[in-house]
Amino acid sequence: MDIAIYVLSALTMASGTATAVLYQMHKNVGALIAKMLAAVLFVIAGIMAFAVRVRGELMCALILAGLFPALGGDWFLAVKEIAADEKRDLRNFRLGVISFGAAQILYIIAFLADANFTFKPAFIPLIVLPLLCTLISMLTKQVHIEKKRLPFVICYGLLLGATLAMAASRYYLNPDTSGLIALVGAAAFVLSDMSLACFFFAEKIKDRRFFNFPVMILYFGAQVLYVLAMIF
Numbered sequence: 001m002d003i004a005i006y007v008l009s010a011l012t013m014a015s016g017t018a019t020a021v022l023y024q025m026h027k028n029v030g031a032l033i034a035k036m037l038a039a040v041l042f043v044i045a046g047i048m049a050f051a052v053r054v055r056g057e058l059m060c061a062l063i064l065a066g067l068f069p070a071l072g073g074d075w076f077l078a079v080k081e082i083a084a085d086e087k088r089d090l091r092n093f094r095l096g097v098i099s100f101g102a103a104q105i106l107y108i109i110a111f112l113a114d115a116n117f118t119f120k121p122a123f124i125p126l127i128v129l130p131l132l133c134t135l136i137s138m139l140t141k142q143v144h145i146e147k148k149r150l151p152f153v154i155c156y157g158l159l160l161g162a163t164l165a166m167a168a169s170r171y172y173l174n175p176d177t178s179g180l181i182a183l184v185g186a187a188a189f190v191l192s193d194m195s196l197a198c199f200f201f202a203e204k205i206k207d208r209r210f211f212n213f214p215v216m217i218l219y220f221g222a223q224v225l226y227v228l229a230m231i232f
Contacts, residue, residue, distance in 0.1 A: 001052045002231060008045035009224040012038045016220030020212040023081070032078040035216070039074040042223045043067045049230040055178055059114040060230045066106035070223060073099035090148065097152040104159040107226065111166040111182060119169045126165035130190055131157035134197060143201035153197070164190055178232040185225030192218035 015038035022031035046067045053060040076096035083089040112119065134157055137143040145153055167186035171179035192215050199211035 062110035
């Protein structure tokens with residue numbers, strides 16, 4: 001079973017990389033198909049990992065549950081790229097952020113549960129780290145975020161930071177392989193979404209499609225690492 005999980009994880013990464021390549025080639029429909037294939041693959045890997053889990057049932061159940069709204073977020077943000085008008089683009093953006101926000105909440109609770117619901121206050125600054133980077137980028141006019149999107153970006157940034165803080169606290173309190181894998185996954189998630197912010201909002205960059213490579217590779221890498229954290 002473990003070998004099958006590794007194979008599915010590798011296929012997820014291959015499909016995620018193909019997504020970035022197809023976006024680079026302006027083939028957005030093909031990118032949507034490749035992206036959803038990658039998302040389905042990591043969900044299947046998650047189900048299999050839960051079946052042979054090593055970690056606590058609650059943590060693994062919450063990680064598995066988080067993979068499903070993440071899959072929904074993948075769909076909405078992929079459809080956003082082929083939206084016919086601004087109204088649909090904004091709607092899919094909002095639905096995508098809400099879906100990923102739900103996933104982050106489940107991951108936060110998962111890591112907190114695996115640490116026996118204890119948290120090291122020293123990691124509180126990590127909660128505001130993604131948001132701080134966004135605000136600095138806005139103040140220096142490196143990115144421009146419309147007011148109608150800004151509340152979603154702020155709320156999601158805080159959730160993303162909270163996931164990183166919980167993963168770091170969990171590893172500090174219980175420094176094992178699973179905790180390290182999850183921490184690296186949380187960091188990859190943050191870096192992926194920072195790259196995504198550049199892709200969406202860094203208007204000074206002439207060709208932002210290049211950001212699809214760190215976005216997709218780091219994002220799917222993060223999800224694969226969360227799956228693997230169940231079996232170590």
